[in-house]
Each structure stands twice: as structure tokens, then as C-alpha cells.
Amino acid sequence: MSDLRPTTAPNRPTLLGVSLKLYLDLDRSAAWARGVADVARRHPAVADGRVRLFALPSLPALPAVREALAGTRVELGAQDLSMHDRGAYTGEISGADLAAAGCRLVEVGHVERRLGFGEDEDTVRAKLQAAVRNGLTPVLCVGEHERVSPVDAAAASTAQLASALDGLRASEPAELIVAYEPVWAIGMPDPAPAEHIAEVVAALRHGLDGDRRFASVSVLYGGSAQHGSLSALGGIVDGLFLGRFAHDPAELARIVDEATTPGN
Numbered sequence: 001m002s003d004l005r006p007t008t009a010p011n012r013p014t015l016l017g018v019s020l021k022l023y024l025d026l027d028r029s030a031a032w033a034r035g036v037a038d039v040a041r042r043h044p045a046v047a048d049g050r051v052r053l054f055a056l057p058s059l060p061a062l063p064a065v066r067e068a069l070a071g072t073r074v075e076l077g078a079q080d081l082s083m084h085d086r087g088a089y090t091g092e093i094s095g096a097d098l099a100a101a102g103c104r105l106v107e108v109g110h111v112e113r114r115l116g117f118g119e120d121e122d123t124v125r126a127k128l129q130a131a132v133r134n135g136l137t138p139v140l141c142v143g144e145h146e147r148v149s150p151v152d153a154a155a156a157s158t159a160q161l162a163s164a165l166d167g168l169r170a171s172e173p174a175e176l177i178v179a180y181e182p183v184w185a186i187g188m189p190d191p192a193p194a195e196h197i198a199e200v201v202a203a204l205r206h207g208l209d210g211d212r213r214f215a216s217v218s219v220l221y222g223g224s225a226q227h228g229s230l231s232a233l234g235g236i237v238d239g240l241f242l243g244r245f246a247h248d249p250a251e252l253a254r255i256v257d258e259a260t261t262p263g264n
């Protein structure tokens with residue numbers, strides 16, 4: 001079993017990303033973003049950069065969420081993009097257009113797309129390349145599907161990471177955010193145990209050590225992450241990738257407070 005000693009640099013910002021998935025309609029997405037903007041404006045740790053927030057609304061909600069977040073430090077992103085930038089691809093979402101629409105980040109490889117929409121490793125790899133090509137920071141989701149030992153979970157997650165990054169050529173060193181999301185812990189009352197997360201995150205960091213394609217790499221935990229998760233993880237992750245438990249801005253505010261507690 002791996003220990004829970006912090007592996008993040010002491011002065012690195014804590015990164016808190018929230019995906020709204022398809023939970024909120026347009027009005028509720030905009031209201032949520034107004035609440036998050038309020039948290040960002042009044043919380044000193046967000047204003048001074050100790051906590052970095054990003055929001056991934058559904059695509060039609062992007063303009064309203066962008067407007068609500070204007071003037072704050074909350075970064076905007078999308079939940080998916082096409083592997084293609086232009087052409088006869090009906091219904092697809094170009095990374096170039098996401099960037100032009102104000103997105104800084106884009107999620108790639110979430111299990112709900114891998115399983116629900118048949119996105120295989122080749123698709124995930126091509127989408128990751130499209131993100132980097134368009135100057136978007138990929139939030140690459142990896143994680144084992146079944147509850148297995150931490151060693152097996154680490155093997156499955158690092159294999160997904162290596163596959164997604166295979167062949168990537170970054171003209172400029174890019175930023176990469178990896179969200180470790182054990183599939184069995186998504187949509188549950190509680191996150192995965194801290195010792196399990198620690199072992200997989202250590203393996204993911206090892207896999208990324210010295211990768212010169214990236215100017216910065218962050219490893220987040222997602223999967224029923226909530227208030228209390230940062231304290232439980234004691235600095236072994238760079239932050240959290242949140243779903244349901246941050247769909248109330250007041251809960252997100254509590255997690256921001258927790259992020260500024262010494263030791264987290």
C-alpha cells in the first residue's frame with residue numbers, strides 16, 4: 001500500500017474543475033455560473049490564484065456561462081470536441097470553434113463517452129491531438145472500469161494514459177490535466193479510498209515524469225469527489241474533478257475553503 005505523503009509542490013495552485021455533464025438545463029446552468037462567479041469574486045484564494053477553478057458546462061450553455069463568468073478567474077471549457085477541425089462532419093464540434101468561443105480547456109476520454117458513445121482509444125487519441133492542435137488544455141480522463149487492486153488499477157490507468165498520448169506532437173509545450181476517475185466510483189455516494197487513489201496517481205505521475213511535450217501537468221481525482229476529499233487525499237493530487245457535489249455553488253465554496261486549509 002502506498003503512503004499518503006504529499007506529492008504536490010507546496011506552492012502549486014489547487015485546481016478544481018466542475019463538469020455539469022447534462023444535469024442542468026440552460027437556466028440552471030446560467031444560475032450556477034452566476035453563483036460560481038460570486039464564489040470566485042469573494043474568495044481571496046481564487047482571486048490571488050491559490051485556487052484555480054474551471055467550469056465545463058454543456059455546449060448550448062457555453063455563451064450564458066461565459067457571460068456569467070466574465071471578469072472572474074474561472075476558466076471555461078467544453079465536455080467534448082471533434083477530432084476534426086473543419087469539413088463535412090455534421091453535428092461535430094470543432095476545437096478551433098471552442099477556442100474562438102472562449103474555451104481554454106476541453107474534456108477528452110470521459111468514460112461516459114468511451115462507453116456510451118463508443119469512443120475507443122484511437123478516438124480518444126485523435127481528440128486529444130485536436131485539443132492540443134487548437135491550443136486547448138485537454139482534461140484527459142482515465143481510470144479502471146471495475147474495482148480491482150490498486151496495482152491493477154494503476155496498470156489500466158497508465159495504459160490508457162500512454163495510449164492517449166501516443167504520437168502526440170506538441171509544437172509548443174502544452175498544459176495537460178489528467179483526471180483519474182475510477183469508473184466504479186463515479187455517481188456514487190462516496191469517492192474511492194485515499195490509499196487506492198494514491199497508488200494510481202503515483203503511477204500516473206511516474207508515467208508523465210520528464211515528458212517534455214508538457215509545460216505543466218496536473219493530476220486530479222474525480223469520481224464522487226466532494227467536500228472532505230481534499231483533506232482525505234492530503235496533497236497527493238493537484239486538485240479535484242467534480243461532478244454532482246459541486247452543482248451547488250455553496251458546496252463548491254466549501255471545497256474552495258477546504259483547499260486553502262493548511263495541509264491540503
Ligand SMILES: O=C[C@H](O)COP(=O)(O)O
Nearest residue numbers: 019186187223224243244
Ligand atoms: O466528470 C465528473 C466525474 O465523472 C465525477 O462525477 P460525480 O462526482 O458526479 O461522480
